[in-house]
Amino acid sequence: MDRNKLIMASLHDEQCDLVLKNAKVVNVFTGEIVDGDIAVSGGMIVGVGEYNSRNEVDIGGKYVAPGFINAHVHIESSMASPEVYSMEELRQGTTTIITDPHEIANVGGMTAISDILSAAERAAGNYYVMLPSCVPATPFEHSGAELSAKQLAYFRNDPHVIGLGEMMNVVGVLSGDREIMDKLDAFSGMVIDGHFPLGSGKELSAYISAGINTDHESITYEEAVEKMRAGLSVLVREGSASRNLDEIMTGIIENGNDTSSLAFCTDDKHLSDIRRHGTIRYNIKRSVELGLDPVKAIQIGTINAARIYGLRHIGAIACSYRADMVVLEDLKSFKVLDVYKDGKSIKSIPEPVPMKYSRALLNPINFAPLGDDAFKIPVKDKYSVIGIVDGQIITKKLEYTHEQLEAGLKDGSINKIAVVERHNATGFHAAGYIKGYGSIHGAIASTVAHDSHNIVVVGDNDSDMLKACEELRRIGGGYVIVSDGKTLGSLSLPLAGLVSLKSADDLIRELDEVIAAAKSLGVSEGIDPFITLSFMALPVIPEIRITDCGVFDVTKFCFV
């Protein structure tokens, strides 16, 4: 930062690079809307008031808000490359993303983090990284990599790294596990993200006492407000699968709670959903629809996140802040008219091209041969079945007798689900039953399966399920749909089996096609065929999941 240049530009109009004339400026510090011109120099805001310059853009009385901040996102879940994703967020007004490359790190370890930090440097928007704390997520599955406290500390001083990513191993924290304490110690003084679904009472207190600062897993107002009271910053999440905003914000508004400990996030959001609604733009707009003051909503989506994460130069339209700004039609539709990043309209930013990623991360589908009876399940008296809960990330543990199960399989209300280790050909694989996915004929499979990203496959017959796994190997990772031995559709995700290297337009089109193909197989209304599937292997969210080691009861921490 050249202080002298900024000082001179503040004082002398003619030294400004750009002036946005006639703006209604959203001031997140005073809570006001202030009429004025916004002066920019060297990518920074140097004044709001009366300014004139050779390079002026007339805002015509529209609103200008600080660029939005997405406080927690796993960009791999969008399947877009970091460069493409950053640009998509920018188009919707989000100039800063705080990401946790947890997914790709579970596949590619240190190599993946190194590549992500290189991509962060190239991204069009501000791109901060919380280093993934739980690789692997649990000891109950096999991921592609393991990251120790020492390895994570290697990246601590990277300028894009601002803390430790969500600490999902709640049991490990509460029991004072040595390796986890080492990780918390290694990032002491930086922000440490939490992840404690349904966290409450003394366990919640202990979790926070360990040094955790944020949480984005609240699904009810009561859960959110208890976490805020206890000292956590609550990131209100509205993603593609987990949509918690309405419940939480309605409570906040009705109870008149202070909002300074809230920020907005998406966690996981599909590219097509982003294109349709935006990310933080949607959270803000929806909060206003629910009755929140528009400036307060914008504060939550901007300066609050900056304060929570200690980012001093973003989140406001004021001197000494980056010229990251969103031009809005009004504070109701929140229609984005233009976005400025470092004082430049994104209209002038070229389409992003993904960098050359490391060879180790490309097409890494490596599972041991599967016999014809790989997914056979022995006959039992009772079966623990994974029950999908509509619109939520949590599942219900259902108990079925053999007769009930047979009936469910027959009427299509129950499917088989399997997970296959795909990183190091260990041969681990497991099968179980799932309810609520839809009455499909065939198999749907994916190499995107939180958090270890083994292959997850669902279907009504073993043959199509096995064929789907082989098809994934052939295309180098991604999504596939197989029915009666035929591939009905597929999406290639060559980067770690998680991420496409296509443009956003191409990826959205391909995704739409593959989702339509999956839906045509009979997937239930209200279920996203692949995202819902991808959460079924995540053994940190209650109540029941499946990993490559077996069906797992999350609340009892045991295989069933």
Added chain:
Amino acid sequence: MDRNKLIMASLHDEQCDLVLKNAKVVNVFTGEIVDGDIAVSGGMIVGVGEYNSRNEVDIGGKYVAPGFINAHVHIESSMASPEVYSMEELRQGTTTIITDPHEIANVGGMTAISDILSAAERAAGNYYVMLPSCVPATPFEHSGAELSAKQLAYFRNDPHVIGLGEMMNVVGVLSGDREIMDKLDAFSGMVIDGHFPLGSGKELSAYISAGINTDHESITYEEAVEKMRAGLSVLVREGSASRNLDEIMTGIIENGNDTSSLAFCTDDKHLSDIRRHGTIRYNIKRSVELGLDPVKAIQIGTINAARIYGLRHIGAIACSYRADMVVLEDLKSFKVLDVYKDGKSIKSIPEPVPMKYSRALLNPINFAPLGDDAFKIPVKDKYSVIGIVDGQIITKKLEYTHEQLEAGLKDGSINKIAVVERHNATGFHAAGYIKGYGSIHGAIASTVAHDSHNIVVVGDNDSDMLKACEELRRIGGGYVIVSDGKTLGSLSLPLAGLVSLKSADDLIRELDEVIAAAKSLGVSEGIDPFITLSFMALPVIPEIRITDCGVFDVTKFCFV
């Protein structure tokens, strides 16, 4: 911090060191009052809820708020030692002070800062230091020391240092002065305090663009809100001489401004005023009287300051925060019933004893011999007279003809004022005229004179004024009152000629006596004889001052 100990205490009542039972807990995150017990372990809060322990204190339904934070204070202005001052603040509920040892650094330079950091370590309360940025304050006077960017950077990593103290050299900032830019660069990434009285418009923008984060000099609501809009955190000041709270907070309340960019401070407050009203306790109480929601007022005096200064573990009653707490009778009187520091009642803290300070800082009164005509002022057509403004730190520049001056001197409305360099016996001294101090017979002198702390003396005759200077030399620095050649009272301030090493009780008694003696000489009602005097030599606050180099017009930056 022993994470394991805290985690276990959160989970298991019996491992808590202390439980405060039946509290109404002020929650600064949600804006609520929550009934509950507060559990403490290892000096930290480990839970709020239902807790039982062998060591319980029944709060009996009283309010418990986070310990208050004084966001900006020069403790030398209290004349108490750091240890004694910290304890006085603690007794009034302020568990954290953010100090700028600007005064003592102007006398003792690096030695003084080093000693203050040692004292900070011994202080009973949290004691953070902003390193003084302007030693000397201006080139228009002679202080005892000069501190370069390089020298200041020496202390940057001390655990008590959290930033760079108030940057008073506004002209230097706006002109991009090299040495000042070096200082700002040296503390880049840390908080940099500002000081820009009447700062506005493009100059204010430029000042902030240089990297300044806070300001505590606002005297009107309009000034404060412009500074907030422009990006400064505004520290609302209520000291002994500068009382800005009513004006600013009334405007904030009436306009419904967001308060998250506000904190409270005293800047300079007398020990007896602190004992009578408290510091931040008073700011909070008064804001509530003016109509502010009590929890909002407490937020300003606690978590807001912590956030502004990046202090992650103070300012709230929640897990992972220090167990710094104030027990309050109610949220109206804000009567302090007890204070806990690191989970211990201050009733159990022994009376503070000042440490052994460096020899170089003790009794350093060193001025060149003064001739009988040292304070003679030549006859002129016009005189620029310093006009005191009641209850404000600013002065008015008054123009007097020779006849008007003579009349004023005769009727006692005008006095003579002089400043004598007292650090390095350079022989510099200057005299001028002052209006509004009171019709005194004799002289009142002090070695406390912001910011260079030369001798400042006021009187109606040169002989008593000269005698007062010699008396200051004899007692090793402090306050003296002389009339007709006789010393009517004195206060010894052996540490740098600024600070007493006595107990608070003794110092307050001695101060009361010396102030009474000064008042008996005829000092105007509403004027503090010594504090008002101490600001007359401060050439950074408009409009007119006197230094050892002459009478100085602050608005025109020239001697008159």
